[in-house]
Amino acid sequence: MAAGEAAARQGNAREVLVIGGNRYFGKRLIARLLAAGDRVTVLNRGSSAPPPGATHLIADRDDENALNSALGSRAFDVVVDQVCYTPRQAAIARRVFAGRTRRYVLTSTVEVYEYEDSVAFVREQDVDPLGVRVDLELPWHETEFLDSHYGEGKRQAEAVFAAEPAFPHVAVRVAHVLGGDDDFTGRLEHYASRIRAGEPITVPTANRPATYIHVEEIADFLFWTVGQDFTGPVNAASHGTLTTHELCEAVAAHVPTGRAVFQEVEVGEVSPLSFRRFYGMDNTRAVRLGFTFGNVRQWLRRAADETLGKGN
Template structure:
């Protein structure tokens, strides 16, 4: 039996990860602020992960084989975790994001070495506790959080993994509203705003990323790893699949310069190379194989 600590993760793919760990026979402790109870069978530890003393008290003398941090958004949070979990865990897995590549613009699929966290400059003095600042610096926050963990800031003595997750789709509990956005506009024939040059991206199904994280918990590799289904998808293809499930629905794309675009429409490519994870032993599905199922699960909730 493994002892696994999950920080956050009470919704979407986080709750699926916890369910998989419990089914595998792991002892799972879930740390959150207490607003939602974890699935039955998990140990609930109530703490504010931004409050170092609160986190220390909640953990007590517990130690873990693996920590999965689902809600590390800033270098400040990463530094606190580095100090608190030093000597408490054998391995640390941070859920990161494709947004760490936001400053790149390559037509090729991007591999992990395009952003090496060991070379990222960390600035703990930025207003990371300001929600507006954090919202507009999401990718930068994740980059710097990766950097803190990679450097062992705060005295961390545990190996770290940063899982850079592609845009997640699927599930009747998708709280992002992104597929619902398209469904509503296609039903009504309302224009969908996209960039003049609209770039594709890689994606991953909600069940697949839960599988990937659960698999990662049981592995020994460290460093950065991309998690994305195979194949890229453009907004037009996404809309056509949505429209195929909406009789009478009409796709109307409006190409605009600047301003607000529809979700999952990009002025730069967000394609990730999943070759490292594949070499390590994880078999990804193809995005075009599961996309219709992801669409129907969302349409069932919005119809």
């Protein structure tokens, strides 16, 4: 029985705040929390309403006064922060939620390991947040800068929470996510369109594999994490790795008249989900804590079916 289900059946439903969570695995997490009987509050800028059964708060998380005003006197057992991208946002959250929550779950990313030039699976201790320098004066408010410093923004956000912990917190470092008919990234469709047209798929000359996780599996992982008490960074990735070629094999099943043509380049822009460095995460810590991951090769075809549509 999941932790949330047990709590609900015992009349001890948790108070959970989800910041963001409007799409993809965030909305799946909210559905799991509601199904377990938790009392769920969703905070966003008002771009979309949460599902029935959830309380909706509207505020810009970058505006500390507005955030405090929207929260009022509310307190939570757990906060799940799906949209903390910068150290500035983390610093605001640390101040606002001090005394308001007993546990904080930050959705982080495999991209925090972008500077780890390794051929081995990276472990949580390979990027210690306490060793990351925080610079609040960088132009984090500029979209172009933020987009090009996504991994660094997450690294520094983790560092803010770790340096002066105001509450127990965990940083879930999420592998590249695949699957679902609502995958907004367009990465698999990029391959499908190239294969359909017979256009080159640009990959590095040394094309390295990476770890991945299915959209339903990361929703399961976050739901499980809400009910745990461990802290610190934790890697969330399915067992096994995939290369760009293996991804394209799954995509090509949906384009029977097309052909995958690969063009290797030493420098320059490459296709999404193709890497010059190894992006493999060691998931041992999560497994030892009690989570059971699937194997990427067992769900890859299903993920392609979901995103590209069966029979297309």
